[in-house]
Amino acid sequence: MKRQKRDKLSRAHAKGYQAGINGRSKDICPFQTSDARSQWLGGWREALSDRQLGLSYK
Template sequence: MKRQKRDRLERAQSQGYKAGLNGRSMDDCPFQQMDAKSNWLGGWRDAREDRQSGLIK
């Protein structure tokens, strides 16, 4: 049974979230395409908000 690959934009969001949790800078975004970059930054912002609100330590 073949596994379906995740959408690249979903993957960018996930990577951005992980980067935000690890305290990386927003300037560390590895994506150049605007759609993937905006998803990465969205994930990064979500993680930063979660850390500040105390959901994740």
């Protein structure tokens, strides 16, 4: 049975969240298209607010 790939936008959001929770800069966003970039930055911003609340994976 084939596994479905997650769509690219949700994957971009998840990668941005991981970058943000690990304290990386938003300047390292690897996406060039505006949709994927905005999803990545959205995940990054969400991670920053989670870090302020005390959540961390370290």
